[in-house]
Amino acid sequence: xxxxxxxxxxxxxxxxxxxxxxxxxxxxxxxxxxxxxxxxxxxxxxxxxxxxxxxxxxxxxxxxxxxxxxxxxxxxxxxxxxxxxxxxxxxxxxxxxxxxxxxxxxxxxxxxxxxxxxxxxxxxxxxxxxxxxxxxxxxxxxxxxxxxxxxxxxxxxxxxxxxxxxxxxxxxxxxxxxxxxxxxxxxxxxxxxxxxxxxxxxxxxxxxxxxxxxxxxxxxxxxxxxxxxxxxxxxxxxxxxxxxxxxxxxxxxxxxxxxxxxxxxxxxxxxxxxxxxxxxxxxxxxxxxxxxxxxxxxxxxxxxxxxxxxxxxxxxxxxxxxxxxxxxxxxxxxxxxxxxxxxxxxxxxxxxxxxxxxxxxxxxxxxxxxxxxxxxxxxxxxxxxxxxxxxxxxxxxxxxxxxxxxxxxxxxxxxxxxxxxxxxxxxxxxxxxxxxxxxxxxxxxxxxxxxxxxxxxxxxxxxxxxxxxxxxxxxxxxxxxxxxxxxxxxxxxxxxxxxxxxxxxxxxxxxxxxxxxxxxxxxxxxxxxxxxxxxxxxxxxxxxxxxxxxxxxxxxxxxxxxxxxxxxxxxxxxxxxxxxxxxxxxxxxxxxxxxxxxxxxxxxxxxxxxxxxxxxxxxxxxxxxxxxxxxxxxxxxxxxxxxxxxxxxxxxxxxxxxxxxxxxxxxxxxxxxxxxxxxxxxxxxxxxxxxxxxxxxxxxxxxxxxxxxxxxxxxxxxxxxxxxxxxxxxxxxxxxxxxxxxxxxxxxxxxxxxxxxxxxxxxxxxxxxxxxxxxxxxxxxxxxxxxxxxxxxx
Numbered sequence: 001x002x003x004x005x006x007x008x009x010x011x012x013x014x015x016x017x018x019x020x021x022x023x024x025x026x027x028x029x030x031x032x033x034x035x036x037x038x039x040x041x042x043x044x045x046x047x048x049x050x051x052x053x054x055x056x057x058x059x060x061x062x063x064x065x066x067x068x069x070x071x072x073x074x075x076x077x078x079x080x081x082x083x084x085x086x087x088x089x090x091x092x093x094x095x096x097x098x099x100x101x102x103x104x105x106x107x108x109x110x111x112x113x114x115x116x117x118x119x120x121x122x123x124x125x126x127x128x129x130x131x132x133x134x135x136x137x138x139x140x141x142x143x144x145x146x147x148x149x150x151x152x153x154x155x156x157x158x159x160x161x162x163x164x165x166x167x168x169x170x171x172x173x174x175x176x177x178x179x180x181x182x183x184x185x186x187x188x189x190x191x192x193x194x195x196x197x198x199x200x201x202x203x204x205x206x207x208x209x210x211x212x213x214x215x216x217x218x219x220x221x222x223x224x225x226x227x228x229x230x231x232x233x234x235x236x237x238x239x240x241x242x243x244x245x246x247x248x249x250x251x252x253x254x255x256x257x258x259x260x261x262x263x264x265x266x267x268x269x270x271x272x273x274x275x276x277x278x279x280x281x282x283x284x285x286x287x288x289x290x291x292x293x294x295x296x297x298x299x300x301x302x303x304x305x306x307x308x309x310x311x312x313x314x315x316x317x318x319x320x321x322x323x324x325x326x327x328x329x330x331x332x333x334x335x336x337x338x339x340x341x342x343x344x345x346x347x348x349x350x351x352x353x354x355x356x357x358x359x360x361x362x363x364x365x366x367x368x369x370x371x372x373x374x375x376x377x378x379x380x381x382x383x384x385x386x387x388x389x390x391x392x393x394x395x396x397x398x399x400x401x402x403x404x405x406x407x408x409x410x411x412x413x414x415x416x417x418x419x420x421x422x423x424x425x426x427x428x429x430x431x432x433x434x435x436x437x438x439x440x441x442x443x444x445x446x447x448x449x450x451x452x453x454x455x456x457x458x459x460x461x462x463x464x465x466x467x468x469x470x471x472x473x474x475x476x477x478x479x480x481x482x483x484x485x486x487x488x489x490x491x492x493x494x495x496x497x498x499x500x501x502x503x504x505x506x507x508x509x510x511x512x513x514x515x516x517x518x519x520x521x522x523x524x525x526x527x528x529x530x531x532x533x534x535x536x537x538x539x540x541x542x543x544x545x546x547x548x549x550x551x552x553x554x555x556x557x558x559x560x561x562x563x564x565x566x567x568x569x570x571x572x573x574x575x576x577x578x579x580x581x582x583x584x585x586x587x588x589x590x591x592x593x594x595x596x597x598x599x600x601x602x603x604x605x606x607x608x609x610x611x612x613x614x615x616x617x618x619x620x621x622x623x624x625x626x627x628x629x630x631x632x633x634x635x636x637x638x639x640x641x642x643x644x645x646x647x648x649x650x651x652x653x654x655x656x657x658x659x660x661x662x663x664x665x666x667x668x669x670x671x672x673x674x675x676x677x678x679x680x681x682x683x684x685x686x687x688x689x690x691x692x693x694x695x696x697x698x699x700x701x702x703x704x705x706x707x708x709x710x711x712x713x714x715x716x717x718x719x720x721x722x723x724x725x726x727x728x729x730x731x732x733x734x735x736x737x738x739x740x741x742x743x744x745x746x747x748x749x750x751x752x753x754x755x756x757x758x759x760x761x762x763x764x765x766x767x768x769x770x771x772x773x774x775x776x777x778x779x780x781x782x783x784x785x786x787x788x789x790x791x792x793x794x
């Protein structure tokens with residue numbers, strides 16, 4: 001909470017913000033005003049130029065038309081007398097057939113008269129002028145002379161703004177080229193076709209344009225002033241809202257600080273009591289409560305703490321149906337500032353407390369799973385509901401964390417309880433194994449004494465089978481408690497897969513079809529059967545999860561010979577004979593990145609509640625421990641194939657265990673064996689077994705007796721000892737001490753429970769030939785013979 005309070009928003013400098021905003025807005029509006037004014041000024045020249053070009057084109061059209069038609073004949077009068085400058089033309093004056101007199105007007109003469117007579121209507125001054133005109137009145141003025149000289153230098157248009165009679169005009173002039181029609185009048189001046197005889201000029205008065213531009217600029221100024229004023233008002237409004245926001249933020253930050261400093265660090269009930277009290281104080285409400293979903297009945301809330309009218313009251317069970325709490329759990333948060341009773345008339349709690357305003361927030365764990373609810377209520381309408389929503393979220397985060405912590409503690413306690421059960425079950429299994437071993441052993445002896453008596457033999461057989469089933473149960477119990485030692489025996493994995501068929505079928509969904517292709521001539525391998533079965537189960541479960549909508553799973557075994565060339569492509573492999581186990585599914589497959597990490601511990605593509613990431617690393621560890629290697633091939637959307645290669649066993653499976661119980665098939669010997677076991681019945685049973693097989697025996701009930709016996713009797717060839725024994729020294733420690741005293745001594749250990757006596761690194765060698773309890777006579781005979789016949793270690 002303290003961290004939340006410390007990371008509140010910093011205070012906004014309201015005054016500086018307002019000044020900066022107003023200055024920035026003034027600059028923006030002023031820039032826009034200046035830009036628009038400049039654009040209007042530029043439009044004056046642009047529009048005047050467009051008008052000048054239009055008039056020039058019109059004048060040029062008049063000229064060309066008149067020239068093409070040889071001029072224009074009109075009646076002479078005072079305004080248009082015969083042109084004195086065309087006397088050299090015999091056809092200047094003509095008389096029509098009806099006696100009408102006409103005189104010729106050339107284009108320049110015509111345009112000048114139009115401009116002079118209709119100046120007010122025409123509004124544009126235009127003329128054709130030159131440096132050698134027929135009419136002296138058409139002599140170019142100073143500006144036009146400059147323009148004509150520039151035409152002769154190659155320019156095609158001259159535009160500039162000058163004053164005419166004190167008024168600004170935009171003047172445009174373009175060259176006038178002599179064509180054949182023009183020579184009719186101007187040839188007398190020695191012009192030739194193509195010469196620049198002068199130019200046509202147009203003068204546009206700018207005063208009307210400037211007046212229009214001035215009016216437009218005033219309109220722009222008015223508009224910008226209005227916009228500037230609106231902006232200033234908006235800035236003022238924002239600043240005022242900012243002050244209100246700052247006040248709300250300050251109050252909000254203070255509330256967060258109050259949460260940080262006010263919520264107790266206590267745990268459990270004390271925490272929840274303090275939390276609801278603090279909530280009611282912060283929000284100024286009479287009621288506050290926190291509850292969790294009832295595990296036995298999810299339609300109810302079980303309150304953890306209720307604050308009402310200044311004190312903590314007893315917890316209640318609160319039904320969710322037709323209540324605002326149900327809406328909170330559905331939507332995450334619900335706030336009813338007023339009238340909540342009218343909205344939920346069936347809620348008895350609201351009615352009994354006369355609740356008017358209600359606000360609730362759902363409590364979620366780190367996986368977004370619903371845990372419970374947090375509620376504040378009052379008899380009057382709620383205020384500052386926006387602020388309340390945010391603060392409720394902070395309270396809810398703290399409450400959810402505490403609920404999740406308590407849940408984790410309960411899970412830990414359950415786990416510790418299970419560990420205790422594991423240890424208890426392991427201890428019981430160990431002691432039970434001892435008793436089963438005694439029963440089984442003496443049943444084997446009894447069997448030889450009942451030969452010929454069919455009924456007695458059948459009873460012995462039934463008792464033996466029942467005892468063996470009990471043995472299997474104890475082994476399962478040891479497997480549950482994870483206390484049995486690893487075995488490494490020669491097995492046919494086809495047989496192990498056959499044993500697992502029912503379990504594998506139950507481990508997958510009915511939509512998945514399992515197919516078995518097992519090589520009937522499969523070689524043997526030397527592994528721990530339990531670890532093998534765990535590995536198979538892990539891989540089958542992974543395949544199941546990869547096929548949520550069903551598919552096929554193929555389990556195949558075969559013999560493989562790998563030469564040196566093949567081994568090169570598998571760094572963990574050596575050339576030789578291998579049993580190949582293939583599991584292939586039609587699931588979702590894996591990409592290359594996933595395949596690279598699939599055997600890493602804790603790497604998983606499943607959700608947290610579906611996988612630990614240890615399954616495939618356990619498979620990899622199993623294969624490595626037994627000198628094999630594993631390959632994986634997968635394609636996304638197609639499936640995955642796992643190939644496990646286990647070395648071919650050099651020993652024969654038949655050399656493992658003889659279950660017939662026939663003494664004639666058991667190896668015998670004459671060596672002297674020291675038997676060490678604190679269970680007297682087992683001690684004497686082992687004595688009976690070994691003496692019947694020809695061995696000499698000596699007996700010890702604990703480690704100290706065994707060491708004394710070894711010191712006294714130097715003829716002892718092998719020590720056969722239990723692992724778990726009282727007296728401060730277990731079987732591993734006894735074996736280690738005995739080996740130091742007599743390095744030639746052979747040692748065979750037996751146990752049904754080893755979790756309390758984990759072997760140290762220097763003692764692991766004694767667990768290689770470990771004999772699991774309860775053992776049969778044949779098992780003891782074979783293990784003992786293997787130990788005795790081992791070559792001495794150099």
